[in-house]
Amino acid sequence: MIVKRPVLKWWERLYLPVVEDGLLTTFRHLFKKKVTVQYPEERWVPPEGFRGAPVLLTGLDGREKCTSCKLCMFICPPQAIRIVAGETEHPIEKYPQEFYIDYGLCIFCGYCQEVCPCEAIWLKHEFELADFDRTNLIFGKDKLLQMGRQEPYLKGKEKPLKKG
Amino acid sequence: MQNEKPSHLKELVETREFELNMGPQHPATHGVYRAILTLDGERIQKLNSVVGYLHRGIEKWAEYRTWQQATPIFDRLDYLSAVINCHGYVGAVEKLLQVEIPKKAEYMRVICDELQRIASHLLWFGTHALDIGAMSVLFYGVREREAIIDLFEAHFGQRLLYNAYPIGGVRLDFPKGWIQACRKFLNTFNSRIDEYEALLTENRIWKQRTIGVGVISKEDAIAYGLSGPTLRGSGVYFDVRKSIPYSAYPDFDFEIPLGKNGDVYDRYLCRIREMRQSVRIINQALDGMPEGELKGKVPKIIRSPQGEVYFTVEGSKGQLGFYIVSDGKDKPFRVHIKSPSFINLQGLDVMSKNQLIADMVAIIGSIDIVLGEVDR
Ligand code: SF4
Ligand code: SF4
Numbered sequence: 001m002i003v004k005r006p007v008l009k010w011w012e013r014l015y016l017p018v019v020e021d022g023l024l025t026t027f028r029h030l031f032k033k034k035v036t037v038q039y040p041e042e043r044w045v046p047p048e049g050f051r052g053a054p055v056l057l058t059g060l061d062g063r064e065k066c067t068s069c070k071l072c073m074f075i076c077p078p079q080a081i082r083i084v085a086g087e088t089e090h091p092i093e094k095y096p097q098e099f100y101i102d103y104g105l106c107i108f109c110g111y112c113q114e115v116c117p118c119e120a121i122w123l124k125h126e127f128e129l130a131d132f133d134r135t136n137l138i139f140g141k142d143k144l145l146q147m148g149r150q151e152p153y154l155k156g157k158e159k160p161l162k163k164g
Numbered sequence: 165m166q167n168e169k170p171s172h173l174k175e176l177v178e179t180r181e182f183e184l185n186m187g188p189q190h191p192a193t194h195g196v197y198r199a200i201l202t203l204d205g206e207r208i209q210k211l212n213s214v215v216g217y218l219h220r221g222i223e224k225w226a227e228y229r230t231w232q233q234a235t236p237i238f239d240r241l242d243y244l245s246a247v248i249n250c251h252g253y254v255g256a257v258e259k260l261l262q263v264e265i266p267k268k269a270e271y272m273r274v275i276c277d278e279l280q281r282i283a284s285h286l287l288w289f290g291t292h293a294l295d296i297g298a299m300s301v302l303f304y305g306v307r308e309r310e311a312i313i314d315l316f317e318a319h320f321g322q323r324l325l326y327n328a329y330p331i332g333g334v335r336l337d338f339p340k341g342w343i344q345a346c347r348k349f350l351n352t353f354n355s356r357i358d359e360y361e362a363l364l365t366e367n368r369i370w371k372q373r374t375i376g377v378g379v380i381s382k383e384d385a386i387a388y389g390l391s392g393p394t395l396r397g398s399g400v401y402f403d404v405r406k407s408i409p410y411s412a413y414p415d416f417d418f419e420i421p422l423g424k425n426g427d428v429y430d431r432y433l434c435r436i437r438e439m440r441q442s443v444r445i446i447n448q449a450l451d452g453m454p455e456g457e458l459k460g461k462v463p464k465i466i467r468s469p470q471g472e473v474y475f476t477v478e479g480s481k482g483q484l485g486f487y488i489v490s491d492g493k494d495k496p497f498r499v500h501i502k503s504p505s506f507i508n509l510q511g512l513d514v515m516s517k518n519q520l521i522a523d524m525v526a527i528i529g530s531i532d533i534v535l536g537e538v539d540r
Contacts, residue, residue, distance in 0.1 A: 018367045025363055026300050035307050049339065051321040077233045109236045109327045123321075 046125045051108045053126040054101055055148040056141065057119065064145055065120035068096040072112035072121055080105035081112065099141040104134050122148065181209060184521070188217055192295045192525040195535025199512075199524070206520050211513045215506070218539040226499045231257055231466045232331060234496065239325040241503060242537040244287055245480040247280040247316070250328040253499075255410065256475035256486035257331050258460075260468050266457040269333035270412035275346070275449045276319070276328060277411075277477075278442040282353075283312040284480035285435050292432070292529035293364060296373050304360055311349050318342055331466065333459035343450060350443050357439060365436070374429035378515040378527035381426060388511045391504050392482025393434045394531045398426030404478035411477075416448045428530040435532075467494055481505050481532055505537040 059065045068085040086097030112121045187198035196217035202210040226234040238253040239246035290305030320326035364370045385398040403420045405413045421437035423430025470492040476485040482504025489498040508531045515527050
């Protein structure tokens with residue numbers, strides 16, 4: 001299919017109709033519904049399944065679900081996760097002593113959520129993570145657990161999300 | 165030639181060629197790209213491209229990641245068509261592993277690829293027009309693109325870099341209401357393009373800026389290895405979707421728009437027509453979507469057989485190829501990317517010969533380069 005070039009009529013060759021066309025289109029858009037969001041005042045609600053900040057989840061017993069298997073640490077493409085494993089008296093013997101996620105490195109790919117066998121890590125609908133200092137973007141275990149607890153979508157749910 | 169001096173001036177006036185830097189930070193180069201222009205008066209005699217400012221070592225990076233881990237980095241090649249890049253890499257690995265992909269997954273991939281092509285062309289449409297001086301088009305282009313990004317966000321969970329496909333198929337089915345939303349978008353889209361075209365296609369100012377500018381002949385275009393709309397603008401019938409069919413493309417009925425003269429205007433027309441063809445493909449795919457599995461049989465930990473594969477897809481900028489060598493480990497031995505923007509950029513020297521500096525902006529816009537892909 002060879003694309004056809006339009007042939008201009010004589011009145012189209014004047015500059016005026018062109019300018020008029022442009023102005024008309026712009027003018028029509030003045031009265032249409034606005035598509036922009038006035039961001040800080042108007043909040044934008046991400047759809048279900050949005051991949052924001054990965055956080056740690058707490059089980060129904062109040063402990064963190066993570067058993068420090070380190071699968072998420074190995075799969076993470078930019079290596080944003082660091083875990084130091086520890087042991088406890090609890091029947092599930094292992095727990096993460098330290099758990100860091102560097103949001104400066106994280107690309108929100110969702111692999112950690114996909115591989116975690118305990119559903120302990122989940123990508124929250126949180127997207128406002130900007131900071132002036134890179135070191136502030138490294139979140140420790142306490143902060144991650146706290147962010148996970150705030151999650152309103154998870155109230156009373158054992159399994160947060162279907163997985164791929 | 166226009167730039168030859170009148171003979172009576174030859175002895176009196178001495179003229180020299182002049183070198184001018186365009187870039188690395190020039191708003192019209194769409195990234196950090198530097199062109200060293202050799203000028204005779206206002207006309208460009210020679211163009212030297214300097215690339216590499218955005219080099220991130222993606223090919224090398226992938227060698228240190230497992231097959232699956234490496235997927236998201238290829239989104240960052242051409243960040244405006246992340247889905248298609250992902251399809252290219254994933255398709256190459258699937259070819260290496262010889263996985264059979266379910267029909268439904270292929271259809272879903274085609275739908276997302278074509279939506280991404282439209283989104284990429286829309287942004288090109290806006291920025292290209294903005295470079296030449298038609299400002300309002302950018303807003304309309306971005307508005308339509310936003311609708312597509314919202315669709316992607318609901319399906320993939322991200323807005324720009326989607327990490328779209330896992331190896332072997334697709335991750336999740338379309339969410340509830342997605343297909344209706346997609347159809348709604350497609351129904352309005354054709355009339356929207358008509359509206360934008362009314363602003364440009366028959367616009368006399370636009371035509372004067374683009375017709376006969378940046379011409380590259382059929383032979384040159386082939387010799388330089390150009391691909392995508394940049395090649396088709398010169399009238400060469402080559403589209404990977406038709407010539408080396410992959411995925412589910414043979415099932416669909418669509419046409420490849422071709423130009424004739426190989427100037428900026430032809431490339432513009434090609435891309436606009438291509439968007440309409442993409443709408444056709446998506447409509448067919450949505451109608452004929454089969455039921456079935458989403459993912460083929462792929463082991464959790466992938467160990468590939470030894471060997472090498474080459475797999476190409478039609479990216480929004482041209483033919484995007486992945487050449488992968490595997491030595492039988494869990495990581496690729498070598499990933500080479502044939503990136504269309506990089507190769508299309510070679511043609512710029514031919515296109516800009518004897519053109520005015522002011523037209524340079526139009527020519528760069530018309531080959532639609534993304535520097536993330538040029539520098540890799
Ligand atoms: S979302 Fe991806 S990049 Fe971020 S921590 Fe998880 S695996 Fe790492
Ligand atoms: S994969 Fe899950 S359980 Fe294992 S270390 Fe990561 S968060 Fe903890």
